[in-house]
Every structure is written in structure tokens, then in C-alpha cells.
């Protein structure tokens with residue numbers, strides 16, 4: 001019984017201790033949220049793992065087919081090509097946003113929604129934060145090709 005009390009006490013102490021330690025971190029985060037300063041690159045191409053222009057080359061149909069498969073499994077729950085659904089239509093997104101922006105959105109949707117003006121505006125409209133879909137950068141590029149193919153030909157490679 002005594003030992004249980006001691007373990008409990010230790011637990012309480014470590015929780016309190018951990019709480020104090022985080023104070024400083026939390027403050028920094030709060031300050032950043034109040035003044036979200038984005039670089040020129042981030043404004044144009046999004047916030048995330050892609051931090052410089054990315055030359056993904058010409059549209060590659062094989063890559064687009066792989067993208068169609070991933071899109072079908074990870075994105076159709078919320079996106080349609082030509083109409084709003086849980087999220088915005090994405091059939092013409094490659095015409096409106098840069099490849100880097102789209103890839104950052106796919107790989108880092110929460111920060112894109114919370115800190116980027118485009119994401120913040122979309123959130124106001126759609127009232128949902130897109131969750132990260134566990135997609136790799138390679139797969140995000142494949143999805144971009146699938147969307148490019150649709151925007152250029154009007155053909156949906158999932159059909």
C-alpha cells in the first residue's frame with residue numbers, strides 16, 4: 001500500500017514537473033500564432049517540406065495513373081473534381097496553385113490551414129481542417145500529375 005502511495009506521488013511530481021517545463025515552449029507557439037510571418041516563398045508556394053522550387057518535369061502519364069490510385073483511396077472521401085464537397089473541388093487546382101503549394105498542402109495540411117492565408121480562408125469556407133493522409137512526397141507528386149492530367153485533358157484516370 002505504501003509503495004502504491006509512493007508511486008502515485010512520484011507520478012504527480014513528474015506530471016507537475018513536465019507541465020512547468022513546457023511553459024516556455026507554449027509561449028513561443030502562442031507568440032508565433034499571433035504574428036504568423038511567412039516568407040515570400042511560403043506565401044506563393046506554401047508551408048511545408050518543400051522549401052524551394054521543384055521541377056517535377058513534364059506530365060508523366062504513368063505517374064498520373066499511380067496518382068489516380070492514391071487519390072481514389074485517400075482523397076475521394078472529401079474531394080470531387082468539379083464541385084465542392086467536404087473540401088474544395090480540385091479539378092482545376094493545378095491551374096490556380098503552384099505544384100509546390102499543392103504538395104505542401106498534401107504533406108502539411110494542418111499548418112497550411114492554420115498559418116497560411118489561403119488555408120485560413122478555405123477553413124472559413126469549409127469549416128474542416130484537412131487531416132494528413134500519410135502520403136509521401138513521391139506520392140504527392142504522383143497526385144499532382146493525376147490532377148494536371150485531368151486539368152489538361154478533362155479525362156479522369158480513375159474511370
Ligand code: HEC
Nearest residue numbers: 074075078086087088105113119122123126128129130133
Ligand atoms: C477529411 C477530408 C479531407 C481529406 C481526406 C482530404 N482533404 Fe484536402 N481538403 C479538405 C478541406 C476541408 C480543405 C479546405 C480546408 C483546409 O484548408 O483544410 C482541403 C483542401 C485541400 C487543398 C487546397 C485546395 C486549394 O484550393 O488550394 C488541396 C490541394 C487538397 N485539399 C488536396 C487533397 C488531396 C490530394 C487529398 C488526398 C491525399 C486530400 N486533400 C484529402 C478536406 C480533405
